[in-house]
Amino acid sequence: MSTPQDVHRTLNQCMEHITGAKEAMAEDMHYAAMRLGAAAMMLASASHAVRRRAELGLAPTPPDAGE
Secondary structure, eight states: OOSHHHHHHHHHHHHHHHHHHHHHHTTOHHHHHHHHHHHHHHHHHHHHHHHHHHHTTOOOOOOOTTO
16 A cells, blocks of 8 residues: 555445445354454554555645546
């Protein structure tokens, strides 16, 4: 995750995993837990990338709206 677009894409994927986990929760708790675990790892990765950019003094840029 070297660009703000990568972080934005990862956060979108995180949200998709959370939504999928919510939908699966009633049917399959194991699947839901795996989706939530994946979302947690993605969120941690995005958070690390944002902090690293801040430490390097790189200005935040808006996500690419072309997706």
